[in-house]
Amino acid sequence: MKILVLENNPQELEKIRQILNENRDILIPLESSEQIWPHLQSEEFCFLIANWDTSDIRHSQFIARARAAKPTESLYIILITTKSSDEDLAPSGADDIIQSPFRTRDLNDRITMAERIISLSRSLASARVQLENQAVFDTLTGFMNQPAFFRQSAGELERARRESEPLSLIAFDVDNFKIINDSFGVATGDEVLRVVAQVIREKSRPYDCIGRWMGDEFVILLSGVIGADAEKVAERVIAGVRGTMIEVKNEAPLMVKTSAGIASASRITASTEIEPLIQQARQAMAHAKQAGGNQVFLVFV
Numbered sequence: 001m002k003i004l005v006l007e008n009n010p011q012e013l014e015k016i017r018q019i020l021n022e023n024r025d026i027l028i029p030l031e032s033s034e035q036i037w038p039h040l041q042s043e044e045f046c047f048l049i050a051n052w053d054t055s056d057i058r059h060s061q062f063i064a065r066a067r068a069a070k071p072t073e074s075l076y077i078i079l080i081t082t083k084s085s086d087e088d089l090a091p092s093g094a095d096d097i098i099q100s101p102f103r104t105r106d107l108n109d110r111i112t113m114a115e116r117i118i119s120l121s122r123s124l125a126s127a128r129v130q131l132e133n134q135a136v137f138d139t140l141t142g143f144m145n146q147p148a149f150f151r152q153s154a155g156e157l158e159r160a161r162r163e164s165e166p167l168s169l170i171a172f173d174v175d176n177f178k179i180i181n182d183s184f185g186v187a188t189g190d191e192v193l194r195v196v197a198q199v200i201r202e203k204s205r206p207y208d209c210i211g212r213w214m215g216d217e218f219v220i221l222l223s224g225v226i227g228a229d230a231e232k233v234a235e236r237v238i239a240g241v242r243g244t245m246i247e248v249k250n251e252a253p254l255m256v257k258t259s260a261g262i263a264s265a266s267r268i269t270a271s272t273e274i275e276p277l278i279q280q281a282r283q284a285m286a287h288a289k290q291a292g293g294n295q296v297f298l299v300f301v
Contacts, residue, residue, distance in 0.1 A: 149211025
């Protein structure tokens with residue numbers, strides 16, 4: 001681990017260096033608190049050892065500023081001081097305080113403890129991010145899941161209503177997906193969904209609202225797009241999926257086809273709601289499948 005050290009006493013700095021070398025840590029010596037800030041922009045640096053008495057860390061109010069800064073919320077700070085009373089140190093904001101002169105073993109134990117806490121904090125932060133992503137994104141395709149898409153698309157609908165913009169909603173479905181799953185297995189079915197998702201992503205605009213609605217159904221909300229232009233988007237996706245071969249063990253490459261339904265609204269009124277719009281697109285998609293699949297069906301609402 002890389003550890004920032006703010007210590008102006010050469011003898012004490014060398015003592016800390018020896019301890020860190022024993023732990024195979026890397027010491028980054030600093031002369032003032034202002035030199036800390038550039039390092040804090042990197043996730044590599046999350047541990048600081050500073051001398052409270054001889055450095056400028058107290059007078060610069062660095063710790064309070066660091067705690068208030070978003071990039072440094074995981075910074076672990078050990079202060080070294082000759083003071084025997086906590087009175088002046090209580091409001092310091094440090095994670096740990098060690099009195100000088102200290103034994104090598106004491107500081108070594110504090111550093112070991114700090115590294116364990118930092119490791120645990122990183123693991124918890126990673127787990128929190130994963131949980132947050134699971135609440136929003138479909139793990140297989142990376143698209144928004146149904147609740148997240150519903151919330152996002154409802155917001156886009158309100159924006160279109162305020163700005164008097166048209167919009168279209170496209171629903172996609174993989175033709176004969178159940179047969180693919182039953183014949184080749186769930187792993188192949190999952191690969192089909194990943195391929196379809198990749199094509200949808202490539203054929204859509206970067207800012208389009210895209211979600212996995214359920215099973216093998218996908219939805220796209222196209223702001224400012226109506227009628228024939230929405231059809232072109234759907235046709236590009238269908239052609240892109242049709243042109244992709246999926247390898248299947250001991251079988252010929254699998255050709256996948258999709259159907260699309262579009263609900264297109266030229267004017268968003270006070271009564272327009274996102275849920276009926278989604279259902280109308282899904283009904284149009286069902287019509288395309290009933291007509292033989294691998295095609296687009298458009299309705300104006």
